[in-house]
Amino acid sequence: MNCTQARRLFGACWDDETTQVERELLESHFASCARCRSAYDEFSRALELAASLPRVEPAPDLVERMLARVRRLSPAPDRVPGIRLGWVPVSVAAAALVIAGILVAQWVGLKPAPPSGPPQWAKQPVTEPKLVGGPAEKPAVPRAPGPRPGAGSEVAGIPDSLFDHSEDIEFILDPVTLRGGRVERPPLKQPGIQGEQAVITF
Amino acid sequence: MVNQVSPDRDPSAPAIVSLSDEDLMARVAEDDERAFAELVRRFQGRVINLVSRVLNDRECSDDLAQEVFVRVFVHRRNYRRGSKFSTWLFTIAANLAKNEIRRRVRRRNWFSLDALQELLKDSAIQLADPTESRESVLEREQLQAAVGLAIATVPEKYRLALVLRDIEGLPYEEIALVLNIPGGTVRSRINRARSMLKRKLQPLLRKAGAP
Numbered sequence: 454m455n456c457t458q459a460r461r462l463f464g465a466c467w468d469d470e471t472t473q474v475e476r477e478l479l480e481s482h483f484a485s486c487a488r489c490r491s492a493y494d495e496f497s498r499a500l501e502l503a504a505s506l507p508r509v510e511p512a513p514d515l516v517e518r519m520l521a522r523v524r525r526l527s528p529a530p531d532r533v534p535g536i537r538l539g540w541v542p543v544s545v546a547a548a549a550l551v552i553a554g555i556l557v558a559q560w561v562g563l564k565p566a567p568p569s570g571p572p573q574w575a576k577q578p579v580t581e582p583k584l585v586g587g588p589a590e591k592p593a594v595p596r597a598p599g600p601r602p603g604a605g606s607e608v609a610g611i612p613d614s615l616f617d618h619s620e621d622i623e624f625i626l627d628p629v630t631l632r633g634g635r636v637e638r639p640p641l642k643q644p645g646i647q648g649e650q651a652v653i654t655f
Numbered sequence: 656m657v658n659q660v661s662p663d664r665d666p667s668a669p670a671i672v673s674l675s676d677e678d679l680m681a682r683v684a685e686d687d688e689r690a691f692a693e694l695v696r697r698f699q700g701r702v703i704n705l706v707s708r709v710l711n712d713r714e715c716s717d718d719l720a721q722e723v724f725v726r727v728f729v730h731r732r733n734y735r736r737g738s739k740f741s742t743w744l745f746t747i748a749a750n751l752a753k754n755e756i757r758r759r760v761r762r763r764n765w766f767s768l769d770a771l772q773e774l775l776k777d778s779a780i781q782l783a784d785p786t787e788s789r790e791s792v793l794e795r796e797q798l799q800a801a802v803g804l805a806i807a808t809v810p811e812k813y814r815l816a817l818v819l820r821d822i823e824g825l826p827y828e829e830i831a832l833v834l835n836i837p838g839g840t841v842r843s844r845i846n847r848a849r850s851m852l853k854r855k856l857q858p859l860l861r862k863a864g865a866p
Contacts, residue, residue, distance in 0.1 A: 464846045495860050499853040502802045503821050509707040511699040512717055519695050519721055520688065523728045 454478045459489045463496050676740035684731045695724050701823060702748050708818045709752040711807035719755060723748045745825065745833045749815050756811050805855035813848035820845050
C-alpha cells in the first residue's frame with residue numbers, strides 16, 4: 454500500500470468501514486510511514502474535536518413558544534354564541550328547499566290533465582298583448598318575437614309564457630337624449646299609438 | 656385547527672411518549688397538538704444543534720429551529736407515511752440552514768472574522784467541570800471557538816454533509832436522502848469536508864501538541 458492509497462482509506466477507517474484486510478494493510482503502512490501516521494492522527498483529532506463540541510441546548514420554553522406559534526396558525530375557535538358560521542349552509546339549504554317547493558307547487562298547478570283530451574289551456578286561444586291602435590298599425594318599437602308563422606301547428610299547443618298577456622298594456626319608453634345636461638325629447642309619438650308620453654328616469 | 660385536548664381520549668390508546676416518531680407524525684397530520692409537542696421535545700436539541708453548528712450562530716439557531724417545526728406543522732399532511740420522520744425533519748432543517756447561509760453570504764458580512772468572534776462568544780459553552788481552572792476553561796473555549804469557526808468556513812455543501820455526519824452522526828444513506836444527492840456524492844463531499852477541516856485546524860493541532 455502506498456501513501457495515496459493509505460490516505461484514501463482515512464475516512465473509511467474513521468467510520469470503521471474498512472475490511473480486516475484493509476485495516477491490516479493500513480497498519481503496516483503506518484508502521485513504515487511516519488508522515489501518514491501523523492496525518493491520520495491529525496485527521497482523527499480534528500474529527501474528534503468537531504464531534505466533541507458541546508451540544509447546543511434548546512431554550513427551556515421552546516416547546517411552549519412553538520405551540521403558541523402553531524396555535525396562531527390555526528383559526529381561533531368561534532366563541533360568540535349564536536353567530537356560528539356552521540348555520541349558514543343550513544339556512545341556505547332551507548331557503549333553497551322553500552323556493553324549490555314553491556316552484557314545484559306552481560308546476561303542479563299548471564300540470565295538464567290526463568291525456569284523455571286536449572289540455573285546458575290549449576282550448577283557449579292564446580292572444581298576444583294588443584296595442585290600443587290595433588293590429589294594423591304596428592309600432593316601430595321592437596317587440597319580443599312571437600311564434601313564427603311556419604311553426605304554427607307544432608308550437609301552437611305550447612304556451613310561450615305562464616302569464617296571460619291578453620289584457621296587457623304595452624309601454625313604450627321614449628328615447629331621451631341628453632345634451633349639455635338638458636333632456637331633449639324628440640317627438641316620437643308613433644302613429645297609431647294613443648296615450649301620453651312619459652319619461653322615466655333612473 | 657389544533658386539537659388541544661387529545662389524543663388520549665381512548666384509554667386503550669398507547670401513551671404519547673411510547674409512540675414512534677412516525678406514529679406521532681401521523682397524529683400530527685390529524686391535528687393532534689400533544690403529538691406535535693412530543694415531536695418538538697424529542698427533536699428540538701438535534702435540530703438546534705444542527706443549525707447552530709452549520710450557521711455558527713446560537714441566537715439565530717433558536718429562531719431557525721422554530722421555523723423548522725413550524726414547517727413540519729404547516730406541511731404535516733405532506734408527510735409520507737412510511738418514510739422516516741427524522742430524515743424529513745433534517746431535510747427541512749438543512750434546506751432552511753442553506754437558505755440562511757445564502758442570505759448571509761448575500762449580505763456579505765457573514766464571514767467577517769469580527770462578527771464570527773462576536774457570535775462565538777455567545778455560543779453555548781458548557782462548563783462541565785466546575786473544578787476546572789480558569790486558564791483551562793479559557794483554553795477549552797478558545798479551542799471550541801476555533802473548531803466552530805473552522806466548520807463555519809467550510810463551503811456550504813461540504814459543511815452540511817460534515818455536520819450531519821460527524822456532529823449529528825447520521826448514516827450516509829440518510830444524509831443522501833436529506834441532501835437529495837447520490838450516496839457516492841455524499842461520501843466524496845464528506846471526505847472533502849474532513850480534509851478541509853483538518854487543514855484548517857492543523858496549526859492548532861500542532862501547537863497544542865495533540866497526539
